[in-house]
Structure formats: C-alpha cells, structure tokens
Amino acid sequence: MTRVTVTVMPKQGVLDPQGQTVARALGQLGFANVGGVRVGKRIELELDGDDPLGQAREMCERLLVNELIEEYEVVGEGGGSTAS
Amino acid sequence: MSVAILRFPGSLDHASAARAVEAVGGTPQEVWHASTELPAETRAVVIPGGFSYGDHLRPGAVASRAPVMADVKRHAERGGLVLGICNGFQILCESGLLPGALRPNATLSFVCRQTDVEVIDADSPWTEVIGAGRVLSIPIKNNQGAWYGDPDRTRVALRYRGEDRLGSVDAAAGVLDTSGRVLGLMPHPEEASDPLHGSVDGQGLFRAAAAA
Numbered sequence: 001m002t003r004v005t006v007t008v009m010p011k012q013g014v015l016d017p018q019g020q021t022v023a024r025a026l027g028q029l030g031f032a033n034v035g036g037v038r039v040g041k042r043i044e045l046e047l048d049g050d051d052p053l054g055q056a057r058e059m060c061e062r063l064l065v066n067e068l069i070e071e072y073e074v075v076g077e078g079g080g081s082t083a084s
Numbered sequence: 085m086s087v088a089i090l091r092f093p094g095s096l097d098h099a100s101a102a103r104a105v106e107a108v109g110g111t112p113q114e115v116w117h118a119s120t121e122l123p124a125e126t127r128a129v130v131i132p133g134g135f136s137y138g139d140h141l142r143p144g145a146v147a148s149r150a151p152v153m154a155d156v157k158r159h160a161e162r163g164g165l166v167l168g169i170c171n172g173f174q175i176l177c178e179s180g181l182l183p184g185a186l187r188p189n190a191t192l193s194f195v196c197r198q199t200d201v202e203v204i205d206a207d208s209p210w211t212e213v214i215g216a217g218r219v220l221s222i223p224i225k226n227n228q229g230a231w232y233g234d235p236d237r238t239r240v241a242l243r244y245r246g247e248d249r250l251g252s253v254d255a256a257a258g259v260l261d262t263s264g265r266v267l268g269l270m271p272h273p274e275e276a277s278d279p280l281h282g283s284v285d286g287q288g289l290f291r292a293a294a295a296a
Binding site: 014066 | 189
C-alpha cells in the first residue's frame, strides 16, 4: 500500500469566499500582516498497484477534481509528485 | 407526455417537480439513480434539487457519475430535453452536459428567498414559450449557486435582476447547452407553479417538458 496525498485548491482567479472570510477573520483577530488566504482540501488515498501516482492522477481527472475551478497536486509517500 | 424525474440519495424536490409536471398535464415518472436506462417513453428529463450524496466532494460530483446519467447523455444526444434545477444544475455541469461550474455563494450563506430572473435567451425549446425579456418571480434556495464559466462562450438563458447574484459570473441564473435542449438553473420553478406559491411564473418550463 502506498499513501498518496492529493491537495486540491481553488484555481487562481476563481472566487474563493472561504479564503476571503478567513482572511477577514484573521484581520479582526489582530493579524495585520495577512496578504491573502486560500482554502482547499486534502485527500489521502491508500493505493495498491504498480503506479499509485498515475492512478491517483486518473482519479483526479475523473472525479476528485473539477479542473475548471480547481487545481491539484499529487504527492506519493516516498516522495514523487505531480501537479495539474 | 412522459417526464422522467431523477431521484438520487439526497434528492429533495422530486415530489414538487412531479406535482408541477402534473399540474400542466404531463405524466411524471420517478427514475432511481441506479437505473441504467430511462423509461422508453421518456420525452423530457427533470433533475430536481436537493443535496445528492450530501454534497460531498463537490455538489453534484458523485451524482453526475451515477449509472442513470449515461442514459441521460444519450437522451440529450438523441435530441431529448433535459432540465436541471439547483442540485440538478450542479449535476449537469459536473457531467459535462452544461458548461461551467457552481461555486459557493459569495456571501458563504444559504440564500432562500423569492427573486426576479429575466429570460435572456428565448431561442430554445425551454424558453421560447416564455419569451425574451420576460421577468419571472421564482424562489432560490441554495449554498453553492454562483455559476462560474465563460459567458462569451455560454448561452446564458436567465439572469438575476437586482442584488441576488450570489457571485455568479454575468449574473447568470441559468444556462443552456449549445443545442438549447439542456437547461440548468439555480432558481426553483417547481416552487412557483401553483397559485398557493404566490407565483406561477415557473410553470412555463414544465409546460415545455410536458409538451416535448
């Protein structure tokens, strides 16, 4: 089994109201140095087989990621990574 | 004529949609998401609102990959009509039948109120009976209704009037595919289809479905 981590983020230029809300809240707490915040998600996969990174990429393309509005990065347990 | 009303785990508005179809003389038929084929007599498909699969991953993402959706695509390719309402709109975008995607509302809040939408594109089986420029009073109720896409390459069918844009690009409330036979919209026409609703402005879309 290989653990593969997929990080999914809103694409640059796509409205990220979660990030904007968190940035405002941090400002209200006194953090005056926050230039920007983006909020995404992390998906952990336990994969069997010869090509876990390739499999994870296919999963991203077919279900995990909507590439119109999101971008992603796939990182394998022992290093090795690939981004959209 | 027979109107298939799809039902997924988490669909909420299938019964209201069926009532709206019946009210204009159509015959609704509920179709479970695991079905691999629509009933043979299906003339139009309505994908109702709700929170299919709990909105997990992205609204509509899991439902758009359900078995029944392959036949909805074939139905659209054969020239059949498809209407997606709210979560149904999200499912159609996720399935690739409609362009764009639905993002969280700019306010990050659930928006539930009566709103005005204007018919922009009346060159479709869905909107021709209503007419361009007509303003419809229809409720919206959603968390993720901000349409994101390229308005220059999309047929925007309906546009919000006033403040309720939700963060939608081009204030789009509903979009058509290039053929005009697939329509998705965030407002709920089935909740504006009976005098008791206070508005019957949503009935035109169900008339189009029933007449298909």
